[in-house]
Amino acid sequence: MIEIKGFLETSFLDWPGKLCSVFFLPYCNFRCPYCHNHPLVFNPEQYVTIPLEDILTRLHSLRNWIDGVCLTGGEPTLHADLPLLIREIKRHRFLVKLDTNGSNPQMLENLIETGEIDFVSMDVKAPLDPFRYSRSTGLPINLKPISESIEILKRGKVEYEFRMTVVPGLHREEDIQTLGDQLRVGRRFVLQNFNPENPLDPLLKNSVPYDLKVLKKIEKEVQEIL
Numbered sequence: 098m099i100e101i102k103g104f105l106e107t108s109f110l111d112w113p114g115k116l117c118s119v120f121f122l123p124y125c126n127f128r129c130p131y132c133h134n135h136p137l138v139f140n141p142e143q144y145v146t147i148p149l150e151d152i153l154t155r156l157h158s159l160r161n162w163i164d165g166v167c168l169t170g171g172e173p174t175l176h177a178d179l180p181l182l183i184r185e186i187k188r189h190r191f192l193v194k195l196d197t198n199g200s201n202p203q204m205l206e207n208l209i210e211t212g213e214i215d216f217v218s219m220d221v222k223a224p225l226d227p228f229r230y231s232r233s234t235g236l237p238i239n240l241k242p243i244s245e246s247i248e249i250l251k252r253g254k255v256e257y258e259f260r261m262t263v264v265p266g267l268h269r270e271e272d273i274q275t276l277g278d279q280l281r282v283g284r285r286f287v288l289q290n291f292n293p294e295n296p297l298d299p300l301l302k303n304s305v306p307y308d309l310k311v312l313k314k315i316e317k318e319v320q321e322i323l
Contacts, residue, residue: 098185099176102137102144104152106159108167112194112216113258115164118156120182125172127198128235129222130298131264131291137171149182153189165192165215174201183213194218198234199246209255217250217257223268224275233267235297247280257285263312264291265304270315277319288316 103121111119121134123141136143156166166186173179174197183193194216197205208214221243222233231238250257259280263273273288280286291306 098149099178099182100141100146101149101152102141102146104147104155106155107163111167111169111196112165115192115194116162117165117167117192117194118152118159118163119167119169120152122168122170122173122176122179124175125170125198126175126200127172127222127238128297129233129262130235130296131262131267131301132297133292133295134171135295135297141171149185153185156189156191163191165194167194167196169196172198172200174204179204180208180211180213183208187213192216196220197246198222199243202242202245202249205246206249209249214255217255219246219250219257219259221247221259221261221276221280223261224272225279229272233264251282259286260289261286262289262291263307264301265307266301273315273319274322277322281322283322284320286316286319288312288319 099122101120102123105119108117108119111117121137123137125138132138173195186193192215195208195214196218199219223229225240225244227238227240230240259282261273261276277286290309290312291304293302293304293306296302
């Protein structure tokens with residue numbers, strides 16, 4: 098079974114409109130310079146593995162409070178036994194949300210078709226252009242699986258959203274507009290502000306995040322693109 102390297106009992110931020118617990122899973126195939134979970138990517142062994150049985154016991158004590166469980170990382174779909182973890186969570190009658198970078202469309206589609214996930218948040222890093230996407234992910238990226246995952250979600254067989262973390266110096270307003278035009282999913286496209294506290298690239302610590310009011314204005318504009 099997948100090693101669970103972090104557990105957050107309650108979060109209002111990780112599942113739109115729901116209160117959930119969060120499982121943090123190790124490793125990722127991207128190297129986004131603005132990633133703040135990079136210790137989980139490079140050195141997961143520094144974190145104690147939390148036994149699933151212990152977490153499930155705690156979840157049962159929270160049953161009257163939480164709506165479900167969010168699986169995040171790292172990149173959860175790197176783990177071949179992710180479906181087994183999800184089935185175990187579902188066996189205890191909790192809803193499951195998956196956070197993913199969209200690099201494994203085959204697993205994503207299988208999880209949707211078997212009804213094993215209830216919500217998907219896919220992080221889209223930049224406009225669907227090889228240069229800009231690779232710059233935002235920190236290594237050369239094949240956009241084909243990313244595009245496939247986008248199309249799988251847009252079929253509407255599961256609730257979903259696309260998220261973009263907006264980073265000064267990496268993303269301009271026109272980049273956000275371009276991606277909004279490429280996705281055309283209305284309010285399912287949401288923007289997240291960059292957090293300079295602990296980025297993978299230490300040079301980004303000096304970057305000033307976008308003004309939140311400006312970001313919300315841009316988000317409203319791109320959500321009107323249908």
